[in-house]
Amino acid sequence: MDQILVIDDDKELCSLLESFLVTEGFNVVVENDPVRGVERALGASFFMVVLDVMMPGMSGFDVLRNVRKESMIPVIMLTARGDDVDRIIGLELGADDYLPKPFNPRELVARIRAIQRRMGATSQLQAPSQKLLCVGDISLCCSSRVVKKNDTPVEMTSAEFSMLEQLLKHAGEVVTRDYLSETVLGRELAPFDRSVDVHISGLRKKLGRKVDGAERIRSVRGRGYQYAGDRLAGDG
Numbered sequence: 001m002d003q004i005l006v007i008d009d010d011k012e013l014c015s016l017l018e019s020f021l022v023t024e025g026f027n028v029v030v031e032n033d034p035v036r037g038v039e040r041a042l043g044a045s046f047f048m049v050v051l052d053v054m055m056p057g058m059s060g061f062d063v064l065r066n067v068r069k070e071s072m073i074p075v076i077m078l079t080a081r082g083d084d085v086d087r088i089i090g091l092e093l094g095a096d097d098y099l100p101k102p103f104n105p106r107e108l109v110a111r112i113r114a115i116q117r118r119m120g121a122t123s124q125l126q127a128p129s130q131k132l133l134c135v136g137d138i139s140l141c142c143s144s145r146v147v148k149k150n151d152t153p154v155e156m157t158s159a160e161f162s163m164l165e166q167l168l169k170h171a172g173e174v175v176t177r178d179y180l181s182e183t184v185l186g187r188e189l190a191p192f193d194r195s196v197d198v199h200i201s202g203l204r205k206k207l208g209r210k211v212d213g214a215e216r217i218r219s220v221r222g223r224g225y226q227y228a229g230d231r232l233a234g235d236g
Contacts, residue, residue: 003027003045004112007037007063008052008078017050020105026112034058038066041073048112051095052078053086061093068094074115074158076108084192091198096159097185098195114186118162119145133168135229136210140168154206159184159199164207167217167227176224200225 004021008014009032018028029046031037034055041049041063049067053060060077067073077090077098087098097111133140137150145161147154156164162184167175177196181189189196200217207216210228218226 002047002116003029004048004050005037005041005044005046006030006050007034007041007055007060008032008050009034009055010052017105017108021109021112024109034060034063038063041067042070046073048074048076048115050076050078050108050112053090054080061089064090064093064095072155072157074119076111076115078103084194088194088198091195092202094157094202096157110186115158117186118184119158133165135168135171135227138164138168138207138216140165149207156206157199157202159195160202160206163196163199164203167203167225171227171229174220174223174226178224180224 002025004026006014006017006021006028008017008030011032014030014032018030021028029040029044031040035058037049037051038058040046051060051063055063064075064077067075072094074096075094077087077095079086079090079098079100083100087100090098096115099108099111131142133142139148139151140146140161141148142165145158147156147161147164163180166180166183178189180196181187181193184199185195204215204217210216214228216228218228220226
């Protein structure tokens with residue numbers, strides 16, 4: 001059973017989430033103290049962390065910073081509704097997704113399932129030629145979910161990995177923001193939703209420019225993004 005860690009000081013909300021997620025087949029551990037939350041996130045085998053932004057003593061952002069120093073465990077952040085700044089900050093710090101409060105628990109489950117799908121969509125079901133994607137000095141192994149630049153591993157969140165996977169599969173082509181949102185985040189792209197753009201920004205920072213100084217991931221105004229180069233497939 002997949003085990004989820006919920007870090008939130010709102011005990012009533014945590015109780016409701018725990019009851020709902022358990023009925024959906026998840027094993028849930030609740031931590032109301034953010035400091036202990038960091039320790040538990042790093043010290044146990046959780047599939048995912050659901051993390052609130054607003055907590056006394058240590059904010060969700062600080063929790064995420066500390067977790068990301070040692071772990072790339074998927075994190076969904078709970079933010080105040082309408083606070084776009086919190087959402088963008090969370091994504092820039094390495095959150096995989098966010099959900100504004102108040103929310104329908106079914107929406108949280110949908111976000112969790114989306115991350116499950118992209119984490120579980122490994123090469124076990126893919127043809128050998130699809131297991132390894134190579135474009136220039138970047139290689140991506142679908143089965144191990146490892147990205148390398150010049151044979152050096154590059155750590156990525158689950159969302160960043162899946163976005164890069166889609167871009168490499170369509171290298172040289174324009175991939176729309178709507179397509180990336182639907183295939184990677186598991187939802188239609190809403191107006192003013194900058195999740196795709198923030199994840200792409202994270203990829204650019206981690207991968208840098210090409211050897212010749214050219215941009216790896218080009219923005220195509222009004223359409224989406226394009227990874228420069230032609231894809232080569234290997235057997236992994």
